[in-house]
Amino acid sequence: MKQFLIKRLFYLIPVIFGVSIITFGLINLAPGDPAEIILRSSGVEPTMEAVAALREELGLNDPVYIQYGRWVLDVLHLDLGESYRTGRPVTEEILYRFPATLELTVAAIFFMLLVSMPSGILAALHRHAFVDHLSRIWALVGASLPGFWLGLLLIYYFSVKLGIFPVMGRGGLEHLVLPAVTLGFGMAATYARLLRASMLEVLGQDYIKVARARGLKEKLIVGRHALKNALLPVVTAFGMSFGHLLGGAVIVETIFAWPGVGKFFVDSIFNRDYPVIQGYALFMAVVFVIVNLLVDITYVFLDPRIRLEKGSQT
Amino acid sequence: MSKREFRCLDLLTGVVLVLESIEAGTEKRVKAGMKSFTFGTGERFIISPIYRLARDKMALIGLGIIIVIVAVGIFAPYLAPHDPVQVDLNQKLARPSATYPLGTDHLGRCILSRLIYGTRVSLSTAMLVLTVIIFISVPAGTISGYVGGRLDNIVMRVIDILLAFPGLVLALVVAGMLGPGLLNVMIALGAVWWVGYARIIRGMVLSVKEKEFILAARSCGTSNSKIIFRHILPNVLSPVIVLATLDMGSLILAISGLSFLGLGAQPPVPEWGAMLNDGRPYMQVAPHLMLFPGLAIMLVVLAFNLLGDGLRDAFDPKGIMRV
């Protein structure tokens, strides 16, 4: 276990290095000279002299590797620069809004589990029955339904027409329902199908037949013996899906005016607030890497074969 | 049966079993439309992928929808009742009527015409991005897998690093840096999306490389480039096509999503995601503005998903039993 963790962390070093290079390089994608952009955004006429002075001040005339080194040092001090728009440190802006995004994502995952677990298991137990067909149709629709359209439809019916939920903004539980459902809907459909396939595979295994022959209760066999094995591939897939969730959160936050990192990021794009865009990319990569690490640890806890096999396998 | 089965019915300890018959379960393979048996028959089913696909009703429905939509895109000028970009403020937010079958938007433009022209935008953008993806990933994956060694290591590291970002997020960031515009969205998606393909292709090349016919070709002194083009690529391409079809749906979703955020198609280009965004403020007074573009996106994505699922099932014969 310890060895596995050390290996896993060690493996992260080149990845984090690469991530930092990509994030640093992002600024070069922006059209125009950074100094000019800064001057424009602060309302100063970018004359040749002003631009040259600012370039010197920002160290933009130094060799790239020195700029990179300076940037990394700043990042290590949690300094991601200041937002052109608000003038406040990017780190502060992001951390201030992150709880809202976290709340939304966790709620979406909760909704996804709440729906996909029972329907996946039921579909596997009653293959080709009504439940199974229903879950297949739902999976097809779920994978094809644009999340932003679903969000708009939900707002239209539940907020505008029926007035059950508030239209937008963050607040109590009633504010959370529609955004979480929007974000989790497609994923719930996919995971129900994934769990069904995995359950069917496991239910066909010898040890399930033997467990039945041992006279164990069906509830115990399905809920414990089969489920724990069936969850392994689902957990693996979850790491990747979390990335989709973070991307989806950007759109959902925009639709529901949810005051999270994603909404802030989209607003920054239209204000050409490059430090925020850059900071957002780095922050999301860090979150994604941490979540995937947690997923791997969960997997290890579920599967003793990896936990106890010394050194081998990852 | 025989007399001897009764010999032991008086037996009170132990087992007596008299079975006249047990029916084996016949399990219907819904997708392939074939029957296979849970146990013990020496039957073998060898069915060509095309035949399997042709029997898959859902995939055929998907294919049918795609053909219709492509035709609609091609013949847009003949099918559209109005000019998709012509503004007529006297007609704004009109309900569906005989002249405007799906109503008009906030600038009085015909929604049906915009949807019809929108097929061109969505399909061609997705196709272009997919072409770019394939042109990057096939060489990268093939060379990395075939040559191996240092080069492979470098490509794999780049892939690992790009995969450390959540895909859609990185695309959003790149598009955000480049600034709004359909071309920028295409660049952003291409830059991010090729990674998964390259990894899969590399894996396939690695496994094909070990096959006997490659060894045979090599032992005859066939050049590397000939091996790649004659033997490896043909084996890799058909799974890539399946993968690409499956991905068309998600690509269209991603493009329209970015356009919905305002990053993609700029006004007055009729793009479905952008149309949804335009209609958003008028939700209360004219809900049809956001209803039809959403339906159009869903229909196209659904069609590609149906066809993609069918292709995957047809080309992945795992489901067929060999006893």
Add this chain to the structure above:
Amino acid sequence: MVKAVNGVSFDVKSGRTLAIVGESGSGKTVTVLSLLGLIDPPGKIVSGEIYLDGRNLLGLSREELRRLRGKDMALVFQDPMTSLNPVFTIGTQITETLICHMGIAGAEAKIEAIEMLKRVGLPHPEKIIKRYPFQLSGGQRQRVMIALALSMNPRVLIADEPTTALDVTVQAQILYEMRQLIKDCRAGVILITHDLGVVAELADEVAVMYAGSIVEYGDVYEIFDNPLHPYTKALLKSIPRLGTKDEVLRPVLGQPPSLIDLPGRCAFLPRCEHGAGGCRAGVPSLEEIIPGHAVACHRVITAKPEEVTLRALA
């Protein structure tokens, strides 16, 4: 519909061992699974009767049958690698069975589990119960399975190819131990195998199955010394014997028939060396030719009993 089993009847007295022999696909496993009530749906028993200690099992509810499984009827499966759930410890899997059938508490079950593992000759049972299946060797795993099966002193033990997946040296050891344990608990044993060496070692009676039917049934000495059915003869001939001049392998030629639509004649006819016109006259039924020895073969049945004996002796 596929008839997986077509006319099979046998009885096993407690303390006796019946071996069911036949090629894979001949319906051996389905037959014993029907005994446990574990045929995978939509497969089902069309007609028949199964008695355990005078009680008709087919008349029992699913719940009643479940209570009997593992307690009165136990199963040892072919491959000990796949018979145990990979993500639970040996101890968990034994104790849950004990708790399920005996209604004892966890601590008590643990003591009992250790006791059982001792009985099957596993060293350090208190360590073994903390291990996962993948940490044990094949022989150890199969001993665990045997311990599990015999823990409740079952009335019937079903052993489905219990030694096929093991190393030859371990096979002999396990067979020897099984024989001792079976003797101790006086269970009736149904042994499925295609290894005639194992049959000679363990069985009191033998049933030879072909294409879902029993084609020959009798005392183990009778079957080995006086095989009547051409299939049994071919099977016996197919065993390579050391020290004989006949060093050519004699496989049973041909393929077993498909069970989809069995013809209305002897199923073995296409592979039979002695097949004659009379063999097409319907499916032969199992008839007792000599007391304690039944066979389903038109040629043997139509011949006079004396002739059969004489020919067999010759």
